[in-house]
Amino acid sequence: MVAKTDRGLCGCSISPMNHKEPNVAPTVVNLSNKLDLFTERWSPKVIAQVDDFQFKLAKLEGEFVWHSHPETDEVFIVLAGQLRIDFRDEPVTLQTGEMLVVPAGVEHKPVAESACHVMLLVREGTVNTGNAPENQLTTDSSQWI
Numbered sequence: 001m002v003a004k005t006d007r008g009l010c011g012c013s014i015s016p017m018n019h020k021e022p023n024v025a026p027t028v029v030n031l032s033n034k035l036d037l038f039t040e041r042w043s044p045k046v047i048a049q050v051d052d053f054q055f056k057l058a059k060l061e062g063e064f065v066w067h068s069h070p071e072t073d074e075v076f077i078v079l080a081g082q083l084r085i086d087f088r089d090e091p092v093t094l095q096t097g098e099m100l101v102v103p104a105g106v107e108h109k110p111v112a113e114s115a116c117h118v119m120l121l122v123r124e125g126t127v128n129t130g131n132a133p134e135n136q137l138t139t140d141s142s143q144w145i
């Protein structure tokens with residue numbers, strides 16, 4: 001990946017991350033192939049970037065921790081399996097093919113009774129455990145695959 005401080009191919013001073021390079025060919029990302037590249041649970045991997053937001057794939061199983069993301073909305077798109085997301089008032093259950101936007105600052109706790117594959121959309125730099133104290137589920141969520 002190009003460092004943020006590098007100049008764009010066109011030589012202008014706009015960071016490549018915030019600049020649509022005219023010479024970069026669109027790249028097909030195959031979600032199934034990307035999912036085959038890892039087995040860890042609760043460890044989101046970056047597969048694409050759109051402006052300041054990143055698409056991430058994750059495999060979830062079991063209970064996560066209560067947390068919120070004060071700086072970003074978080075989108076959950078369920079690719080396989082079923083995902084319950086607990087909120088302080090009442091839980092929401094997502095089936096395969098369903099998505100949900102968790103607004104910034106709203107406390108949530110994902111729970112997957114059995115293995116579940118999801119695609120997430122969050123602002124670049126978002127830590128998976130949000131504002132919760134760092135714990136054994138906190139991972140480097142900036143890893144690309």
Ligand code: NI
Binds near residue numbers: 067068074108128
């Ligand atoms: Ni979250």
